[in-house]
Amino acid sequence: MLARLLLNQHIGVAAEPLVKVGTKVEKGQLIAVPNGLGANLHASISGYIKEVNAKEIVIEGPDLQPEEYVHLNTAQDPLKIIQDAGIVGAGGAGFPTHVKLKADLSTGCVIANASECEPTLKHNIAWLKERPEIVVQGLKHVMAITGAAKGFIAIKPKHKQALIAVAKAIRGEPKLEIRFLPDLYPAGDERVIVRELLGVELAPGELPLKAGAVVCNVETLKNIARAIEEGRPVISKDLTLGGRLKEARTGRVFFDVPLGLPIKELITCCGGIEEPHGEIVLGGAFTGKRGEEDAPVTKTLGGVSVTMPFLQEKRKMGLLACECGASKSRLEEIAASMGATVAVAANCKRMEDIGGGRLRCNKPGVCPGQAESVLALMKGGAEALLIGTCQH
Numbered sequence: 001m002l003a004r005l006l007l008n009q010h011i012g013v014a015a016e017p018l019v020k021v022g023t024k025v026e027k028g029q030l031i032a033v034p035n036g037l038g039a040n041l042h043a044s045i046s047g048y049i050k051e052v053n054a055k056e057i058v059i060e061g062p063d064l065q066p067e068e069y070v071h072l073n074t075a076q077d078p079l080k081i082i083q084d085a086g087i088v089g090a091g092g093a094g095f096p097t098h099v100k101l102k103a104d105l106s107t108g109c110v111i112a113n114a115s116e117c118e119p120t121l122k123h124n125i126a127w128l129k130e131r132p133e134i135v136v137q138g139l140k141h142v143m144a145i146t147g148a149a150k151g152f153i154a155i156k157p158k159h160k161q162a163l164i165a166v167a168k169a170i171r172g173e174p175k176l177e178i179r180f181l182p183d184l185y186p187a188g189d190e191r192v193i194v195r196e197l198l199g200v201e202l203a204p205g206e207l208p209l210k211a212g213a214v215v216c217n218v219e220t221l222k223n224i225a226r227a228i229e230e231g232r233p234v235i236s237k238d239l240t241l242g243g244r245l246k247e248a249r250t251g252r253v254f255f256d257v258p259l260g261l262p263i264k265e266l267i268t269c270c271g272g273i274e275e276p277h278g279e280i281v282l283g284g285a286f287t288g289k290r291g292e293e294d295a296p297v298t299k300t301l302g303g304v305s306v307t308m309p310f311l312q313e314k315r316k317m318g319l320l321a322c323e324c325g326a327s328k329s330r331l332e333e334i335a336a337s338m339g340a341t342v343a344v345a346a347n348c349k350r351m352e353d354i355g356g357g358r359l360r361c362n363k364p365g366v367c368p369g370q371a372e373s374v375l376a377l378m379k380g381g382a383e384a385l386l387i388g389t390c391q392h
């Protein structure tokens, strides 16, 4: 078994290796530490260090791996345990959690984000159905760390079984409540959650803290509970595979896949790729990136989708990008795979530059009609359109 552990699986600087080629490591052992904003990295399998380079640490170990792992020191401050565990936002953002949780929420709240709104992804809801109490424990730990008065579980009403499971798990907990999210994309965007649950409209670039809230993904809360209660560092990831896979067209959930495992192994577990196919998308369908079969599982990888072959298009293409859906560069990549020439491109009119060329939507999920933009694209020479916007 081979695990390729990327040194930068999060926002911030890459971690610095503590190990050399040939070193024997145990599952759970600390192998790299950040020098600045970042997160610790632990061996996801037991074995020997095969390679260390600027990008990754490669471990080779036996296929049969022990259940046990090197435990964290749990006799210390919970925030320090979270830091030691190398926890980052598992929903895709990858922000180091111990930094996010340095907040005083005595008049505020913690929100468990169970929206899982990218198409195909199912692992957060599946976990909530099976083990809601672990997520609830994680939520309570975050509330204790931040001093939050309330804790909410933000979920869509359509997930009935998960809802029932969560409702049972929070019975007798006066500070915890379920709150509903609309069934739209991008309901999981932190600003959408704050707007829907707290009625506060955050400006582009503003964080939930401005509204007295911290939002944590379901799997991040699972990782927090396991770190504090079991001394478990982040050594695995939950994810969903779907698309043109012989035995997983509608999506198959995998829990606790060792970090660094090539996704090819999971594709094989799903019966392999159904040919012909277009591309492999790493992440959700809306925000994922094109990847290869040897891409490793990371702390933020939530999904793998294999797409249908690209339609071929010879007409001149106009592109319309969205902050929460496909960006201009992603649409250009798709257009190139379609054999199309791009004549003109535009952003959804709600996208604002918040400085340094960073574009943010000013009302995610409240999507405007795009007729005006479409007419402008056609005037600019577009004969066909490739649209990355979430709605319309």
Ligand code: SF4
Pocket: 186, 321, 322, 323, 324, 325, 348, 349, 350, 351, 361, 362, 363, 364, 365, 366, 367, 368, 389, 390, 391
């Ligand atoms: S308003 Fe525009 S940029 Fe914002 S989410 Fe909707 S389509 Fe995307």
